Amino acid sequence: MEKSMLPANTRPGDVILVSIEKSSGIINAIWPTQARLHGVAGKRCIGKKIQSFLTPASKMVYKTAISKKNKFSESIIRLELCSKKLPPASYACSVWHMRKQPLVLVIHNKQVPETSGTALPSNGSELIEKREAEQMVLAAKNKFKRILEKITMPIAAYEIQEPKRFVFINPKFTEWFGYTIEDIPDIDHWRKVAYRDDAYFIRMQKIWREELIKVQQGEKPESHPIEVTIYCKDGSTKDIEMSFSTDNNLCYITFNDVTEKNCATRALRASEKKFRNISEQLPIPICVFSDKGETRFLNNAFVETFGYTKEDIPTRLDWLTKAYPDTDYRNEVIANPETATKRNPSKSRTRLVMQYEVNCKDGSKKIIEFFVSIGNKNEYVVANDITGKVKAEEELKLSHRQLRELSSYLENIREEERKHISREIHDELGQQLTLLKLDLLQMSKKLHPEEKEMIEKMKQADQLLADTMRSVRKIATQLRPSILDNLGLVSALEWQSREFEKNFGIKCVFESLLNEPQFTANQSNALFRIYQEALTNIARHAGATRVDAVLSQEDLRIVLEIRDNGKGFRMEDMAGKKTLGLKGMQERTLMIDGDYRIESTPGQGTYIQISIPILITNQEIRQL
Structure with missing residues (x-):
């Protein structure tokens, strides 16, 4: 009994295209994807050899059909397929070539006579079978051609x-x-x-x-x-x-x-060339590292400044090793940009400004200010040699420090002179005036009561002497209040507050929150003079009705705060004026290593804060 034709696919008249490697016979693909190859799902066939689905006789027919010597490569042949799913069955097949695949086996749902594997049919019914098979092959080719025509690339x-x-x-x-x-x-x-x-x-x-x-x-x-x-x-x-x-x-x-891509590439190359040309002309050192740490670009100014060429520092690591030979210092330099990048993970570009001492190729050292821009692919470094600037700043700071020390020395001498003159006036002149007053008193007792004119003159002389003694005491106090030396800074500030209130009629409240005052002589002198100057400025310019002052301690610093309820002023208006009183307070503060701060708002008064370090302990005070 002749074997029955079993369909390779589920629908009559369908065609299956099987892509096969010519040399190995391995199945690469099956179309349509839902097709079944003699009862086996198409996806299970991929990777298997087509020969495993052929009977021994059909293997020879298939080998002849794919041979280069076969002149009828697209003729209809009969192949008998077998699998575990279904019994063997014959199919009308043809072999033809397809782009990027060695060959395609076309399996039709038609049966052909079994008399010959490769011979062409001769009788009428066989010719009909052949024409129908060829029409199916043509339909499959046309379908595949339409697929190619829909592809979106040439x-x-x-x-x-x-x-x-x-x-x-x-x-x-x-x-x-x-x-x-x-x-x-x-x-x-x-x-x-x-x-x-x-x-x-x-x-x-x-x-x-x-x-x-x-x-x-x-x-x-x-x-x-x-x-x-x-x-x-x-x-x-x-x-x-x-x-x-x-x-x-x-x-x-x-x-x-790739026209657009090439246009963009050419534009990028032109931009890079322009960047290089501009960078080469700039007198500022410029360096570019890739994201992998390779040195991509050094301009002439970079080579002239540091001496290193691209051959000397082919990578960023080579630059770091030579520029910062000290390991600890180099690790600090490396850590700074990495830390900054971690702090800004969401930003596509991180900008940094850093200042380091760099070792040049000739062994010299330069202080460089680096401006670093870290992008996705490159790290751009612009260097600014500030060695001369830093040296000048250091010299200027040294000069300021020396001037301040000189000013402090002169101020101390001035305070000592004031103290000396105050004591001389108070002790010597005051003592002599007291003796003179006693002599006048003795003389007045010896006058006869009838000598009224002489008695009147003696009273005038006594009054003049008393006024002179008050003036002497006032001058001595203004030069150097003895209370500052005898009772200390807090008592002197309290006394000054009472004198200010008595002289100007402005209420002045002073409060000390210190348990045991801790001051050096220089600090006491400076704070007292600053307080005097502040009260004088308030009396002259503020138009205040009340002054509050507090002396307190914050951590290891002494803080003097002075606040008035006067008319205040705009801070920016004071920038160009010769405010000697304010400048004097600031200089006195700096001479004792203190911090000076002033705040003022029109209509809201003025606030002054002086903060100085504690330089003497309670034990040292008790030993004085």
């Missing part, structure tokens, strides 16, 4: 051997380049219209042939992309990447338009 196929005709181009090819297959029937026509420079074509043809030989010899399945410039039918040009694979005498080419 595809072309031409014969490798003469006459090198184009056998296929898809609509996307015509859309991109404008040429139809009638415009370019063969490679010669394509060369004339697409490559208008013969030298350029010969150069590209050489590259093409080298790749073609490698693909034909099986060294690679397809060529690497070859970039060329092609003229379109409308006269415009496109930068194209072409890749190809071969199958017997056919070469299948795919095209990728």
Whole structure:
């Protein structure tokens, strides 16, 4: 009994396309994907050899059909398929080539006579069977052709051997380049219209042939992309990447338009060239490192400043090693930008300003201010040599420190002179005036009561002497209040507050929050004079009705705060004025290593804060 034809797919009349590696017979793909190969799901067939589905006799028929010597490569053949799912059955099949695949086995849902594996049918019914099978093959080819025409990239196929005709181009090819297959029937026509420079074509043809030989010899399945410039039918040009694979005498080419990419690349290269040209002319050292730490660029100013060339520091690590030979210092330099980058993980670019001492190639050291911009791909470093600036600043600071020390020394001498003069006036002159008063008193007792005129003159002299003694005491106190030396700073500030309130009629409240005052002589003198100057300024300019002052301790510092309820002023208005009183308070504060702060708002009064370090302990005070 003749074997029955079992369908390879689930629907009558369907065609199955099986992509097969020619050398190994391994199945690469099956279309449609839901098809079943003799009862076996298509996805389970992929990776297996087609021979495993053929009976021994059909294996020989299949081998003959795929042979290069077979002149009827697309004729209908009968193959008997077998599997564990179904009993063996015969199928009408044909073999034909397909782009980028060695071959395609087309399996039809039709049975053919079993008299011959490869012979062509001769009687009428067999001819009908053949025509029907050929029609199904043609339908499958047309369906596959429609698939190719829908692909969104240009595809072309031409014969490798003469006459090198184009056998296929898809609509996307015509859309991109404008040429139809009638415009370019063969490679010669394509060369004339697409490559208008013969030298350029010969150069590209050489590259093409080298790749073609490698693909034909099986060294690679397809060529690497070859970039060329092609003229379109409308006269415009496109930068194209072409890749190809071969199958017997056919070469299948795919095209990728890289015109925009090349334009962007050229623009980037032009921008880089412009950047290099500008950077080379700048007198500021510039360096660029890649994200992998490679040194990409050094300008002339960088080489002149540090002495290192690109060969000396090919990587960022080489630069760090040579610029910062001390390991601990180098680790500090490395840690700073890494820490800053971690602090800003969301930012695509991090900008840093750092200052380090750099070892130059000649052994000299320079203080450099670095401006670093860290992007996604590069690290841009701009250096500014501030060695001279830092040296000048240090010299200026030294000069200021020396001037301040001199000013402090002169102030101390002045205070000592005031103290000496105050004591001389109080002790010597005061004592002499007291003796003189006693003498006048004795003389007045010896006068006769009738000598009224003399008694009156003696009273006037006594009054004048009393006024003179008050003036002497006032002058001595103004020069140096004895209470400052005898009872200390707190008592002196309290006394000054009472004197201020008595003299100017402005209420002045002073409060000390210190348990045991801790001051050196210089600190006591400076704070007292600052307080005096502040009260004087308030009396002259503030128009205040109340002054509050507090002396307290915060951590290891003594703080004097003075606040009034006067008219205040704008801080910016004081910038250009010769406010000697304010400048004097600031200088006195700096001379005792203190901090000076003043705040004022029109209509809201003025606030002054003096903060000085504690330089003497309670034990040292008790030992004085």
